[in-house]
Structure formats: C-alpha cells, structure tokens
Amino acid sequence: MKDRDSKIQTIMTGYRRGFLSRREALRALGAVGLAAGAAPLLDFAALADEAGKQAGPGGIALSRPDKPVTLPLTQDPIKSGLEPEKGPFHIFNYQDYIDQVSVIDTFSKKYGVEVVLTTFDSMDQAITRLASGTVECDATNITPDRLAQGVAGKLLQPINHSYVPNLEKNIFKSLTNPFYDQGSQYAVPYNLYSTGIGWRTDKVKTDIGALDNPWSIFWDAKSSEYSGYTGIMDDARESLGMAMLYRGQYDVNTEDAAELEKALADLKATVPISNPKVNITQYQTLADGSSWIHQAWSGDMLGAVISYWPEGQDKSIIKYWWPGKGKGVTQNDCWAVLAKAKNPVLAHLWLNHICDAEVAYNNTVNYTGYQPAQKSFNADELIKAEILPEQLKNIILTEEDVGAGSLQYCALTSEGQKKWQDAYAQFNSGSE
Numbered sequence: 001m002k003d004r005d006s007k008i009q010t011i012m013t014g015y016r017r018g019f020l021s022r023r024e025a026l027r028a029l030g031a032v033g034l035a036a037g038a039a040p041l042l043d044f045a046a047l048a049d050e051a052g053k054q055a056g057p058g059g060i061a062l063s064r065p066d067k068p069v070t071l072p073l074t075q076d077p078i079k080s081g082l083e084p085e086k087g088p089f090h091i092f093n094y095q096d097y098i099d100q101v102s103v104i105d106t107f108s109k110k111y112g113v114e115v116v117l118t119t120f121d122s123m124d125q126a127i128t129r130l131a132s133g134t135v136e137c138d139a140t141n142i143t144p145d146r147l148a149q150g151v152a153g154k155l156l157q158p159i160n161h162s163y164v165p166n167l168e169k170n171i172f173k174s175l176t177n178p179f180y181d182q183g184s185q186y187a188v189p190y191n192l193y194s195t196g197i198g199w200r201t202d203k204v205k206t207d208i209g210a211l212d213n214p215w216s217i218f219w220d221a222k223s224s225e226y227s228g229y230t231g232i233m234d235d236a237r238e239s240l241g242m243a244m245l246y247r248g249q250y251d252v253n254t255e256d257a258a259e260l261e262k263a264l265a266d267l268k269a270t271v272p273i274s275n276p277k278v279n280i281t282q283y284q285t286l287a288d289g290s291s292w293i294h295q296a297w298s299g300d301m302l303g304a305v306i307s308y309w310p311e312g313q314d315k316s317i318i319k320y321w322w323p324g325k326g327k328g329v330t331q332n333d334c335w336a337v338l339a340k341a342k343n344p345v346l347a348h349l350w351l352n353h354i355c356d357a358e359v360a361y362n363n364t365v366n367y368t369g370y371q372p373a374q375k376s377f378n379a380d381e382l383i384k385a386e387i388l389p390e391q392l393k394n395i396i397l398t399e400e401d402v403g404a405g406s407l408q409y410c411a412l413t414s415e416g417q418k419k420w421q422d423a424y425a426q427f428n429s430g431s432e
Contacts, residue, residue, distance in 0.1 A: 029132075056411050058152025063144075064253070064410050065403070068179040071151045071186055077160035078344050085343040087113030091350065092126065092140040095119040096283075097370075102362035107353050111346060122235070124421070130155050130338070138341040139350045143333050144180040145237070145411045147187055150336065157339045158185050163348035166355035172399040175332060175373050180410070187334035188351045191299060191370035192397050195238055195329040196322030198286050198296035198304075202314075203229070208293070209321035215246035217293060219266070223274045230274040231282055231294035232267070236424035237409045239278075241329060242295055243267050252329065252409055255416030264423045278428055283369065284308045286318060298322065298395035302388060303369025315389045322394065329409060330402050332373055371396055 056062045063069035089111075091104075098104065098117070108115045118135055120126040123143050129135040131153055142150060150156045161167065167176055167188050175189040197217065199208055204226065208214045217223055218230060232239050241252040243263035254260070270276050277291065283300035285291035287308035301320045309315060322328040335354050337347040353359055360372035365387050371377055379396035382388035388396070402408075412420065 056152075056413055057149040060148045060152060060411075062253075062411050062413070063148070063180040065179050065406055065408060068182050069148070070182040071148060073158050073185065074151060074154050075157055075339065077158040078348070080160060080162040082345045084111050084113070084345045084349060087111075087343060087346065088116050089113045089343050089346045089350070090116045090118065090137040090139075092118050092120065092130070092135060092137040094141060095121065097141070097368060099363045099367035102366050103353070103359055106359060107350060110353075111349065113343075113346060124236075127155075136340070136342070137338055138343045138347040139335055139337055141190060141333060142187065142336050143331070143409075144178070144187075145409050147180055147334065147336070148411050151186060154339055156186050156336045157341065157344065159188070159337060159351065160348060163345070164188060164352045164355065166352050166357075170355055170357045170360075170374050170376070172373050172375060172402070174399055174403045178332075181334075187336040188355055189332045189373035190335050190354060191364075191368070192330070192332045192373050192402055193297040193299045193370060194322040194395070194397060194401070195233075195242070195295070195297055195331070196320055197293065198282060198301050198318065198320050199293045200286060200289070200317050201319055202317045203289070203292035209319065213246065214321050214323075215242060218242075218270045218274050218276065218295075219246065221273060223293075226292055227273070227275040228277075229290075229292040230270075230276040231285060231291045232270065232276040232278055233282070233295045233297075234278045234280050234428070236420050238295065238329075239267060239427065240264065240420060240424055241409065245323070245327070245329075250327065250407060252407065253412065255412060255419060257419060260419055260423045264427055267427045296320065297370075298397070299364075299368060299370030301369065301392050301395050302364070303367075305389060305392070306365065306369050306387070307367055316391060318389070319391055320395055325401050326405055326407055328407060330397060330406050331408055332402060375399075 060071060061069050104115045104117065118137060120129065123146055126140065127146055127149060130140065167184060171189055176184055178184065181187055197208055197214055206217065208217050211217065218232070223230070232242070240260065240263040243266040244252055244259065246266060247262065249259060282291065282294040282296045283303040286294055287304040287310065298320060301318060304318060305315050335351050337344060337351065341347045357374055357376050360374050361377065364370060364372055379388060379393050383390050383393060
C-alpha cells in the first residue's frame with residue numbers, strides 16, 4: 001500500500017508541476033489501479049492550483065488566529081434524529097495516536113458496531129489517499145491547516161451539531177469557534193500540543209532550556225558529541241519552521257522562496273554537525289535511549305513516559321522546552337466526517353465520543369500522552385496522581401496558549417504548500 005501511495009504522490013506531483021499532461025497523468029494513475037477514481041483526483045489538484053492564484057484552496061481565504069474564516073457549505077448536513085447505522089464503522093488516523101481500549105472499544109460496545117482503524121504516516125499521505133479514493137472511511141483525523149483543502153476538494157461534510165453536544169459542553173471555548181473553522185462547521189478538536197525539544201538529562205549534560213537560543217543545540221559544533229542521537233521531525237512544516245525559529249523568523253506561514261531557501265540551507269547544515277535522524281517516533285526513541293535530543297511535540301513526552309518508558313528507569317531524566325506563546329508553535333488537530341461516509345450518523349456520534357471528558361482523559365493517560373482540548377484537563381491533578389512528572393508540567397497548555405496571539409502553522413496557498421513540500425523533500429532526500 002505504501003508503494004502504491006508513493007507512486008500516486010509522484011504522479012500527482014508531476015501533474016501539479018506541469019511535467020505530465022492530464023491525459024498522461026490519467027494513464028499513469030490507471031496503471032496503478034486508479035482508472036475509475038483518477039479524474040476526480042486530478043480535478044481536485046487543478047482546483048487547488050487555481051486557488052493558489054487567489055487565496056487558498058477553492059478560493060477560500062487563508063485563516064490566521066487574527067483572521068478567522070467561515071468555511072463554505074458544500075452540502076447540507078445530515079438530518080437530526082437519525083438512527084445509527086449498523087457498521088462496520090471506519091476511521092482514519094495517525095499510527096499510535098488513539099487508544100484501542102478506552103476509545104475504540106468503548107465506542108464499539110456503546111453502539112454495537114465493529115470499528116476498523118486504518119492508519120497513515122503523514123497528513124500529505126492522508127489527503128492523497130482520501131482524494132484518490134484509495135481509502136474509504138467515515139471519519140478522519142485532520143489538521144487545521146489542511147481543513148480548507150478538504151472542504152475545497154469536497155472530501156468533508158458539514159456537521160449537524162445536534163449529534164455532538166459534548167463540543168459545547170466540554171471543549172475550550174476558543175476551539176468551539178476556532179479561527180480556521182468559524183462555528184465548527186466541519187470539525188471538532190482532538191488534541192493540543194506545542195512544538196519544542198525533548199531530551200534526556202542522563203545523556204545530555206547541557207541544560208538546553210537555559211541556552212540563549214535552545215534551538216541552536218542542533219547547530220552548535222559542541223553538539224557533535226551527540227551526533228547520531230539527535231532527531232528532527234519528519235514533517236515539512238515543523239522541520240523548516242524550526243529552522244526559521246532558530247533564526248528568529250516568526251512568520252512560519254511565509255511563502256517567500258528566499259526564506260524557505262534559508263531554512264532549507266540551515267536544515268542541511270545540521271547533518272554534518274549533529275547527524276539528526278528524521279522521524280516522528282520521538283515518543284519511543286527518547287524512552288528507549290536511541291535518541292537523546294529530539295525536536296518533539298509536547299504530547300510525545302508524556303506518551304513516552306506512559307507507554308514506552310523502561311520499567312524501573314527514573315522518569316525525571318526526560319525534559320521538555322518550548323519558547324512560550326507567540327514565539328513557539330502551538331497546534332491542535334481535529335476529527336471530521338467524510339463527505340462520502342457510509343455511516344454518517346455513526347461518524348457524528350464518533351465526534352461526540354472524542355469530545356467526551358472521560359473518554360478524552362483516558363485516551364491521554366492510558367496511551368497517547370496528548371492533551372485533549374478539554375476544560376477539565378489539569379496539570380496539577382495529573383502531577384498529584386503521579387501520571388505527569390513534575391518537570392514536564394510545561395507540556396500542558398492553557399486555553400490562552402492556543403488563542404489569539406498564538407503562533408500556529410496555518411493554511412497556505414497551493415503554490416505556497418508546494419514550495420514548503422519541495423524544500424522539505426530536498427532536505428529529507430539529502431539532494432542538493
């Protein structure tokens with residue numbers, strides 16, 4: 001499946017860049033088994049390209065924390081009061097990002113349906129598979145910066161809020177009416193996180209958080225002693241964004257080619273110094289000691305402690321730093337209902353399930369480590385319960401941290417997104 005996804009991605013990149021005509025792209029997609037579903041995929045790409053000449057995907061305005069956007073309704077929401085379908089119910093999510101027992105099994109038992117989980121490795125892969133029809137699902141995890149793209153491509157359907165009362169009841173007020181989707185017309189929040197640096201104090205004697213510029217740890221010549229034990233996240237926005245923050249460039253949504261070139265050059269410069277591994281498994285590698293310093297999402301620190309920490313090992317050796325509101329990136333991700341969901345009522349009930357306080361709490365403390373966007377979630381209570389090590393208290397965000405004035409990766413134009421992906425590909429492939 002991964003090989004097929006890679007071929008589709010290559011064909012789509014060639015089509016978007018003009019290396020392949022529409023006919024050639026259709027023929028190539030047909031050769032990998034997409035003859036019937038290829039045309040909509042190309043139409044989706046063409047729509048995004050045209051949008052890049054205007055605002056964002058489909059001509060939708062680019063949302064920012066200080067520039068909220070109401071997404072257009074592409075179809076009517078389902079009617080209220082409908083009975084749940086019989087399933088099987090299909091969900092699409094990152095690997096290792098949801099608890100089987102406290103989330104999936106409880107939903108399955110409550111509604112008497114089989115729940116089938118399909119996973120993806122990146123949001124680029126998820127969008128490609130959804131748009132190409134190579135995966136069929138009812139509900140998907142999606143990030144806010146790709147939500148407008150999903151709406152423009154008619155991949156998602158609007159939500160009927162009568163099925164999702166837990167949204168208003170339990171979720172941070174700012175995220176019931178988020179800047180990227182005013183009125184929560186298409187998605188509900190899942191988890192919150194910041195982006196910083198995780199490290200092991202038993203291996204790294206430098207107090208990274210006390211450095212004048214902690215990001216410099218990946219570039220400092222002294223860090224050669226950690227060579228091969230550092231890690232940068234396998235994510236275009238996060239890796240290039242970190243290089244920008246290292247230079248004091250806080251416009252992490254820039255589409256300026258010169259800025260991206262600088263960020264790319266800086267990322268490449270880490271290779272001979274700290275020889276970073278490029279992955280998103282820091283929750284595991286920091287726990288097992290195969291990495292000592294890793295760019296990380298905050299939730300991966302608690303996830304490492306909860307799910308991967310060796311028995312008997314001191315949990316106080318893992319630390320986390322992020323720059324703080326306005327200088328460090330904070331994000332949340334979401335769940336949405338697919339436009340072609342075979343079980344749309346179950347999908348709505350799934351969104352409500354995700355917003356349930358008990359379900360969200362158990363998902364965090366039993367497995368993922370990622371903070372839910374719940375009003376009731378409290379760092380002091382987690383420390384008191386000996387779930388969260390005290391030195392990791394800074395991984396828990398407040399509603400203010402993700403509100404106005406926060407620094408977030410947001411939607412880009414089609415052309416801008418292509419620039420980021422192309423620059424990242426050059427770093428990740430090692431090409432000059």
